[in-house]
Amino acid sequence: MRVGLVCSRVRVEEKLLRDALARRGADVDLVDDRRLTLTLMRAERVWDVIAARSVSQTRALAVLRVFEAWGVPTVNQTSVVERCNDKLATTCALAAAGVPQPRTSVAFDPEAALQVAEAMGYPVVLKPLSGSWGRLLARLNDRDAAEAVFEDRVLLGSPEHSVFYLQEHVRKPGRDIRAFVIGGDVICAIHRHSEHWITNTARGATTRNCAITDELRRLCERAADAAGGGALAVDLLEDGDHLLVSEVNATMEFRNSIDVTGVDIPGRLADFVLAQARTGVPEAVTA
Numbered sequence: 001m002r003v004g005l006v007c008s009r010v011r012v013e014e015k016l017l018r019d020a021l022a023r024r025g026a027d028v029d030l031v032d033d034r035r036l037t038l039t040l041m042r043a044e045r046v047w048d049v050i051a052a053r054s055v056s057q058t059r060a061l062a063v064l065r066v067f068e069a070w071g072v073p074t075v076n077q078t079s080v081v082e083r084c085n086d087k088l089a090t091t092c093a094l095a096a097a098g099v100p101q102p103r104t105s106v107a108f109d110p111e112a113a114l115q116v117a118e119a120m121g122y123p124v125v126l127k128p129l130s131g132s133w134g135r136l137l138a139r140l141n142d143r144d145a146a147e148a149v150f151e152d153r154v155l156l157g158s159p160e161h162s163v164f165y166l167q168e169h170v171r172k173p174g175r176d177i178r179a180f181v182i183g184g185d186v187i188c189a190i191h192r193h194s195e196h197w198i199t200n201t202a203r204g205a206t207t208r209n210c211a212i213t214d215e216l217r218r219l220c221e222r223a224a225d226a227a228g229g230g231a232l233a234v235d236l237l238e239d240g241d242h243l244l245v246s247e248v249n250a251t252m253e254f255r256n257s258i259d260v261t262g263v264d265i266p267g268r269l270a271d272f273v274l275a276q277a278r279t280g281v282p283e284a285v286t287a
Helices: 010-024 057-069 077-087 087-096 110-120 145-154 215-229 265-279
Strands: 001-008 027-032 049-053 106-107 124-128 138-140 164-168 175-182 185-193 206-209 229-239 242-249
Touching: 001 010, 001 057, 001 265, 010 027, 010 049, 010 265, 049 057, 057 077, 057 265, 077 087, 077 215, 077 242, 087 215, 087 242, 110 145, 110 164, 124 145, 138 145, 138 215, 138 265, 175 215, 175 265, 185 215, 185 265, 215 229, 215 242, 229 265
Parallel strands: 001 027, 001 049
Antiparallel strands: 106 164, 124 138, 124 164, 175 185, 175 229, 185 206, 229 242
């Protein structure tokens, strides 16, 4: 079995996944997406399966599209990655499936966005449609802050920033939850603790094991199914005594979750990748 592990740089996660695949007898090629060239008119089935671990969402999607067109199984599927990389697309998919999530609205003009924020009630959270690691998130505590940030987004000039994605601010108890779902199975979950309102390990949050309750399992399974299935990380917020899904991530980061959960996450991910290669048919459900 030959696996193409496509990445922008070899981080801890990529090393762990590479080693887990090798222990299972796979030949693993680390493929630098910055150096990769693909001749579109000629199918190149060098690998039995592609595992996309690119930091660049744009490059990851391009690589996945090409290999899927050539009939090579990929983890995850292009449609799943597209959906998860776009917060608006994720929200719409979750809403269509009836998955509980924070109140969310979009507007396409600073004045309209201001009306949404006023109606929603401060504080509100402004998120970019794409991105990770808590970048470009803004908690708007009042009208003055909203006006300033909306103007700033317009001046950035990107077409993406002309869509104002606004979400209610959930007063979480100093933590959120990240659950790992592989092939429809919720394998483990962590609490991410931080004094900052952005509870992201890239911003210094610490991790602890989170028990998987029946409610958590059912909600994560529904969210993963709505996103299209595969190997996913589901982020949830505790709103009083119930849970809300905030995001679904198609390229899971797991280095800080292995020891605290005691679960061999890269091993489970490696098993899933190889299963896709053996079946030759993507596991995920394309919506």
